[in-house]
Amino acid sequence: MSTSHQTPSTHVLIVGAGFAGGLAAVRLAGRSRGRVRVTVVNPRPTFVNRLRLHHVAIGRQVPAPSVRTLLGSRVSFLKGWVADLDPDAGHATVSGPDGTRRIGFDRVVLATGSTTEPVPVPGGEHTHGVADLAAAERLRSAFARAAPGSALAVVGGGFTGLETVGELAEARPDVHVRLVTSGEAAGWFSPRAARHVRAGLDRLGVEVVDRARVRAVEHDRLLLDDGAEVPSDLTVWCGGLAAPPLARESGLAVDDAGAAVTDGALRSVSHPQVMAVGDAGHATAPHGGRYSMSCQFAFPSGAHAADVLRDEVLRVTDGAPAPLDLGFQGRCVSVGGRTAVLQLTTRDDVATDKAWTGPGVNAFKRFQVRGVVSAVGFARRVPGAIRWPGADTSRTADVGVAG
Numbered sequence: 388m389s390t391s392h393q394t395p396s397t398h399v400l401i402v403g404a405g406f407a408g409g410l411a412a413v414r415l416a417g418r419s420r421g422r423v424r425v426t427v428v429n430p431r432p433t434f435v436n437r438l439r440l441h442h443v444a445i446g447r448q449v450p451a452p453s454v455r456t457l458l459g460s461r462v463s464f465l466k467g468w469v470a471d472l473d474p475d476a477g478h479a480t481v482s483g484p485d486g487t488r489r490i491g492f493d494r495v496v497l498a499t500g501s502t503t504e505p506v507p508v509p510g511g512e513h514t515h516g517v518a519d520l521a522a523a524e525r526l527r528s529a530f531a532r533a534a535p536g537s538a539l540a541v542v543g544g545g546f547t548g549l550e551t552v553g554e555l556a557e558a559r560p561d562v563h564v565r566l567v568t569s570g571e572a573a574g575w576f577s578p579r580a581a582r583h584v585r586a587g588l589d590r591l592g593v594e595v596v597d598r599a600r601v602r603a604v605e606h607d608r609l610l611l612d613d614g615a616e617v618p619s620d621l622t623v624w625c626g627g628l629a630a631p632p633l634a635r636e637s638g639l640a641v642d643d644a645g646a647a648v649t650d651g652a653l654r655s656v657s658h659p660q661v662m663a664v665g666d667a668g669h670a671t672a673p674h675g676g677r678y679s680m681s682c683q684f685a686f687p688s689g690a691h692a693a694d695v696l697r698d699e700v701l702r703v704t705d706g707a708p709a710p711l712d713l714g715f716q717g718r719c720v721s722v723g724g725r726t727a728v729l730q731l732t733t734r735d736d737v738a739t740d741k742a743w744t745g746p747g748v749n750a751f752k753r754f755q756v757r758g759v760v761s762a763v764g765f766a767r768r769v770p771g772a773i774r775w776p777g778a779d780t781s782r783t784a785d786v787g788v789a790g
């Protein structure tokens with residue numbers, strides 16, 4: 388561990404203080420021996436734990452720790468919104484409570500997360516969502532007003548849809564809750580795990596309408612492609628997620644979802660001075676597509692970006708930066724508070740036939756969604772300690788302990 392303080396030679400701007408940006412910031416500041424000045428810009432002064440936004444929707448109190456405290460004194464925090472980024476000129480325009488200012492940088496890490504895409508069918512204005520805090524808070528008000536016996540539909544059978552429908556149904560057994568999905572409910576899981584998930588939905592009284600494609604939303608119903616209708620006084624859209632427009636507007640190469648396309652070292656393929664991490668970045672996974680939008684990608688990608696920048700500034704390696712080597716292990720999904728499944732996966736994030744269920748897994752899931760934020764604080768105190776399976780850990784040997 389180095390305690391020497393040197394004049395920073397490089398200024399790294401990190402846009403977004405979610406899981407990926409927060410971890411990148413504390414790890415880089417903690418491991419760069421004072422040679423890197425790290426500034427984080429985030430619109431909210433408190434941390435949003437997106438894993439618990441469906442808990443916000445059902446009215447639970449979800450802790451929102453101070454971003455400034457989480458990042459610690461080695462990182463400068465600026466409350467604001469990066470409205471404009473010019474990677475070639477090396478500056479960003481930040482709008483904040485004190486007005487608009489221009490910030491110069493040597494390198495920038497895009498960690499802007501994801502948000503719900505505009506609902507792709509007519510009537511999208513009748514829907515709610517859980518992808519960001521403002522949407523979850525709006526849903527909370529609407530859900531609290533839902534009359535007993537009214538109909539609620541969650542559209543989308545992915546992980547967010549499954550977890551959201553479970554929480555809503557558990558919180559309001561007096562509301563008729565449906566899960567409407569174009570595929571097979573829990574189809575991604577191994578057969579045994581899928582049975583467990585479906586049994587959990589059944590126990591909560593969730594009616595599953597699967598292989599159903601929604602063609603329009605009205606204020607009291609969903610219209611399906613096959614002409615059928617599903618009653619819905621309150622519709623929660625858990626369909627596609629996309630990156631915010633900043634990457635595209637900055638001229639970076641982006642994919643269809645607006646995520647910055649990166650090489651294996653997480654550098655933008657069009658502007659290598661920009662790195663993109665978490666949901667905002669599209670790095671190619673071993674299966675050829677992008678890594679899933681998850682904490683399983685957000686944390687290691689944030690850590691990897693920090694290590695690449697640190698190695699570059701400290702000239703730890705002469706050659707090209709090591710590519711991200713992330714092996715997926717499994718996914719833990721819950722349907723309400725009493726049904727969780729830990730589905731084991733291949734390194735490529737494909738479900739295997741092994742899955743764990745039971746009280747231990749329920750407890751693990753509760754610990755995961757609550758404890759995930761403290762991982763950023765832990766990484767600030769012990770900046771090189773967080774490792775992940777499959778990673779090249781040879782360069783993290785000099786784990787430092789920060790205050």
Ligand SMILES: Cc1cc2nc3c(=O)[nH]c(=O)nc-3n(C[C@H](O)[C@H](O)[C@H](O)COP(=O)(O)OP(=O)(O)OC[C@H]3O[C@@H](n4cnc5c(N)ncnc54)[C@H](O)[C@@H]3O)c2cc1C
Pocket residue numbers: 402403404405406407408428429430431435437438439440441467468469470498499500501517518519547550551631633664665666667680681682683685719720
């Ligand atoms: C309801 C729900 C449940 C989920 N459950 C799970 C789960 O069980 N397991 C799992 O692995 N994943 C889960 N996810 C997905 C997971 O939350 C995301 O993959 C993860 O949060 C991505 O982290 P991130 O750091 O990339 O982005 P985020 O956590 O979204 O952080 C991005 C930050 O950037 C800020 N930002 C955006 N634009 C700008 C800008 N222009 N200027 C400044 N700041 C900006 C945002 O305000 C935000 O603070 C869930 C998601 C939801 C919505």
